Amino acid sequence: MDKGAQKFLGKALDDLTAWGTSFGAWSQDPVLSVSDERAEAVFSRLAQRLKCNYPFHHPAYAGQMLKPPHPLAWAAYAMAMSINPNNHALDGGPPSSEMEKEVMADLAGFFGYGEDFLGHLTASGTIANLEALWVARQSHPKKKIAYSGNAHYTHERMCSVLKVEGHKIAISDDGSFDLDAVDPEEIGTIVVTLGTTGLGEVEPLDQIIPWAKEHGIRIHIDAAYGGFFRVLKDSDLSNEPAWSLMQEADSIVVDPHKHGLQPYGCGCVLFKDPSVGKFYKHDSPYTYFTSEELHLGEISLECSRAGAAAVALWATLEMFPLKEDEGFGPILRKCLGAAKRMYQLAELSKKIKAYKEPELDILGYFPSECETTSKISQKSKEVFEKGMRDRTFYLSLYKISSEAFSRRHPEYKVDTESVTILRSVFMKPEHYDFVPQLFHRIVDGIS
Structure with missing residues (x-):
């Protein structure tokens, strides 16, 4: 962590400590105490073991999709983890839940969705895609889910989990989908990957949209890796038509823990039509009583989720706006x-x-x-x-x-x-x- 982040985190934690003592005097139970000598020894060994990592932080590392979080995002996450909020229900973390709703509105607007949408953060892109495919299955029962041969293996695997038949579409040399080999009557949802994890290919959304709409097929965009590149859609550096068409999709997945500067794990799923919330309907005898407002757990397959992920992303978007000329644009x-x-x-x-x-x-x-x-x-x-x-x-x-x-x-x-x-x-x-x-x-x- 850089010195600036340490300074800001230190001051913020002092402020939180003062807030914590405002509820009355208390002390930690002795059973949770660890001697300074033992703690120092453990952390010394821990530091040595962590040095066995590859240098993900250094530009000499250009291997896998491993991007260190921004120091200020890490600091915001650590600050929230000192409280450890849970964004499943509002009483598990009222401020972090509100921050999650705010960042979801920011991301929905960024991808071109209107004010009426449904979405939340997830533990990963894998879980986000699972949720999108689950809604696809519920929306078109007994229909297949189609995806290209370049799609992430998540989609084939999650089709197996959901007991949905997947259909792999061949890709032509020019990157287009071989739709002539697909029977549209069998397909309920088609997955389009904007940023394959192999070579970062942007699949032809402009080709898929008219075909899918003609046949009443839902479109799911897996932009787990590439989604934030939409910030360059009007720039001279990108000529991909897909970035300007993302709002046409029925659902979108993006991973803030990839190009969103976030720590693991922070995925995100968005649905254009909020009525898909009907598939989530459930009840709990103890969870949703503190507020009449929507609890995030009521629109999520996951239960407990780290509120710290929402806090870190909220702080990041406050400092780095989703714009071409400032914030994320110059980075990407x-x-x-x-x-x-x-x-x-x-x-x-x-x-x-x-x-x-x-x-x-x-x-x-x-x-x-x-x-x-x-x-x-x-x-x-x-x-x-x-x-x-x-x-x-x-x-x-x-x-x-x-x-x-x-x-x-x-x-x-x-x-x-x-x-x-x-x-x-x-x-x-x-x-x-x-x-x-x-x-x-x-x-x-x-x-």
């Missing part, structure tokens, strides 16, 4: 710019070749001085391991079918069923300035 501009910068360097290189041009801040690439797919896979794994061993760079690996790889790069001989390439996720704005250095470190690792 640098993330997307970093991927484009790495792509340009690869285009000029004799050592590295990009798999395809990036749509978001994820880039796939591979050692180019190989003749076969087996050699590409072998060399990619060697580079991946060398970076971690030497602690000079941290990447990830990505497996593609050799058939798909060969369509883009026919100059390489196919001698395997799949090919493994390198992959970088440029989630930190610091990556933009660090990319040239990272690129040269990778090239040195190939040599």
